[in-house]
Structures are given as C-alpha cells and as structure tokens.
Amino acid sequence: IVAALDATQHNPPFAPLHIRSDSKYVIDGLTEHLQSWEDRGWIGVSNSEFWRPLVARMRKRSAITTLQWVKGHSNNEGNDGADKQAEEGANKAAPDVVNLNTPAEFNLTGARIATLSQSLAYQGIRTAKTKATMRTSTLVSLDMTRHAAKDISNKLPTDSRIWRSIKSKDIARNIREFLWKCLHNAFRCGKWWQNIPNYEHRSVCPHCGTEESMEHILTECDAPGQTNVWKLARRLWLRKHAHWPAPTYGTIMACGLAEFKDNQDSPRPGAARLYRIIMSESAHLIWRIRCERRISREDDPQQYHSKAEIHNRWLHAINTRLTLDRAMTDRKKYGNKALPSQMVLNTWSGTLMNEDALPDDWIRQTGVL
Incomplete structure (x- = not known):
C-alpha cells in the first residue's frame, strides 16, 4: 500500500501511471473492495490510514492510472527490485516518514445509511471514541x-x-x-x-x-x-x-x-x-x-x-x-x-x-x- 501511495505522490498527476504489484490485497482492494469500504465509512477496514490517502490521490490524478498483478518471486525485474528495496527499508535504523495527508476535496467521509448496520455503527462509535480519548x-x-x-x-x-x-x-x-x-x-x-x-x-x-x-x-x-x-x-x-x-x-x-x-x-x-x-x-x-x-x-x-x-x-x-x-x-x-x-x-x-x-x-x- 505504501509503495502505491509513494508512486502517486512522486509522479506528476498529468502523466499516465502503471502500477504493477504482487499484492492481491492492494489490487483487489482498489478494484473490488473499495466501493464497500467507502460505503461503510472505512469502519473496521484494516490499514484505512493508508488506503484513504491512496484512493484520494489516485482520484486527484488527471491522467489514466492502471493496475496489474504480477506473480511474486518469478524473476520479474521490477518485482524483484521492489522486494529488495522493501528489505532494505525494513532494516533501516529509523523508518521513513510517509505523508498520509488526504486531499480534502477527495476525502470521502461518513457511511451510507443504507449499508449501515447497528453493529457497524456501534463499531464506528467505539473507534471514534478510542481515537478521541487516546492518552x-x-x-x-x-x-x-x-x-x-x-x-x-x-x-x-x-x-x-x-x-x-x-x-x-x-x-x-x-x-x-x-x-x-x-x-x-x-x-x-x-x-x-x-x-x-x-x-x-x-x-x-x-x-x-x-x-x-x-x-x-x-x-x-x-x-x-x-x-x-x-x-x-x-x-x-x-x-x-x-x-x-x-x-x-x-x-x-x-x-x-x-x-x-x-x-x-x-x-x-x-x-x-x-x-x-x-x-x-x-x-x-x-x-x-x-x-x-x-x-x-x-x-x-x-x-x-x-x-x-x-x-x-x-x-x-x-x-x-x-x-x-x-x-x-x-x-x-x-x-x-x-x-x-x-x-x-x-x-x-x-x-x-x-x-x-x-x-x-x-x-x-x-x-x-
């Protein structure tokens, strides 16, 4: 997710962007699950703090953005290079700072009432209270x-x-x-x-x-x-x-x-x-x-x-x-x-x-x- 977010942040919004990833979690998240995640207001969605700025920045782009899944560890030059960089990043003494600011005009908030169940609403309330009262x-x-x-x-x-x-x-x-x-x-x-x-x-x-x-x-x-x-x-x-x-x-x-x-x-x-x-x-x-x-x-x-x-x-x-x-x-x-x-x-x-x-x-x- 962070790699895709970094790609959207460091490539001009007017230039075409082609993202290849061996993570079905990322590809499926952006193509299959995004609508349901937004409908539920991102309540209970893991890594939503990364997903939301990624989605907002992709929507802010004026050029076409394409996604392609590639098989991992299959001698794909780009994929192998990404794995190597990920390993180097994991071994850093201090983590890189990731910009998680979400463009306000593309920051979709709230949940659709038609898709909101009582348990989901309660989960959202508990999450909001937890964030507000974190000491x-x-x-x-x-x-x-x-x-x-x-x-x-x-x-x-x-x-x-x-x-x-x-x-x-x-x-x-x-x-x-x-x-x-x-x-x-x-x-x-x-x-x-x-x-x-x-x-x-x-x-x-x-x-x-x-x-x-x-x-x-x-x-x-x-x-x-x-x-x-x-x-x-x-x-x-x-x-x-x-x-x-x-x-x-x-x-x-x-x-x-x-x-x-x-x-x-x-x-x-x-x-x-x-x-x-x-x-x-x-x-x-x-x-x-x-x-x-x-x-x-x-x-x-x-x-x-x-x-x-x-x-x-x-x-x-x-x-x-x-x-x-x-x-x-x-x-x-x-x-x-x-x-x-x-x-x-x-x-x-x-x-x-x-x-x-x-x-x-x-x-x-x-x-x-």
Missing part, C-alpha cells in the same frame, strides 16, 4: 513497544497490530489484561499517587528511593523480584537458544510480536511461542511479587520474598503453562480448539529436566522443567 501515556507506550518490536522482529508494527498482539492465545488471559493496562499506563503506581493528598509518599519506591513506574518495577527495581525472575527466564531460554534479548519495558509489551529465524532464515514459531510465554509469565509474576511486598507485607524488609520462594513461584508458573499445553493437545476433549502436538513439542523441547530420558513424544509422559 499521551498510551501513545508513548505504543511507540516504545513499536521500536522494541523492531529489535526482536525487524518489523515496525502499526498500533492495531500491537493491540492485536497482546490478545495472542500464547499469552494467558489474565496476563493479556495485564499487558493491556501496561500499554495504557493504567496501574495505580508512581505518579498516580502524587495527586492523592497524604499519599504522595506512595509514588516513591521505598527500596530504591526513586519514583516508581511500571518500567522501574519490571526491569529496574533492586528489591527481590525482578532481577531474580529475569535470571531464571534467561537461564531457561539459553538452554534452547543462543541469544537472550535483554528484557526491557518495551520488549515485555512487544512479546506477542516476537519473531525468530534459524540460520537458513526460516521462521521458528516454537521459539517465538516460548519467548512469549516466558516474557509474559515472568513480567506478571514480578508485578504480583511487587504488590505483595508493598501491600500485604507493607514494605517490611524482614518479609521480603526469599530467593528460594521467588524461584519456586516462577518455576510453578512455567510448569503450569507446560502442563496446560500438554493437556490442550487432547483432541478428543477439546476438538478444534486443541493445540497441535508438534507445536507444543517445538515450544518446550530442550527445556525439560532429564529430557534425554524421555520418549520423543513426551506430551503424554511426566516431565518437568
């Missing part, structure tokens, strides 16, 4: 997550892609809510307490003496918890993989976007899934330990969590996920919702205790980390 802290969190995702996947995701990633089924349901609140900076810690009379002192971490924040809690605090948990997470990861991406607040929120490849540049979905599980479970445990320390144990150093307690609780959390994965491979019980056995094997192989003594298909056998 600065949320935007900062999204940008932090976006650039962290670039480090672990070489891709810069859109906001919608980030929101979808925290709904990954590889992440436990309660932790999805935790990550959602992290992105919205919705936890009552740090600056939140500065506006509560007589409770301003709660904004400071009593152990470190600095202002508390989710970033501080999950990756910086010296109190027993985060350092111990991340050491355990790193140790488990290195049993199977050579490189451990250092945990940051951004990579925690971007764990659902992680992608890993082997030496042949082939995707490793098992590695990505294990990373999502380790990162999400570890971050959530750190938060729970912090809340227990500050609330139920009232920041009493004598009641701080011991290293053994932290170790056992982290091991329990990971073992619980392993046990759940094994149980979810039962197709007789879960039907289409069952997990593929090979996916579970790819995720956990290499991390089990005494794994050499286990059968190749250890899913039905006892085994712990």
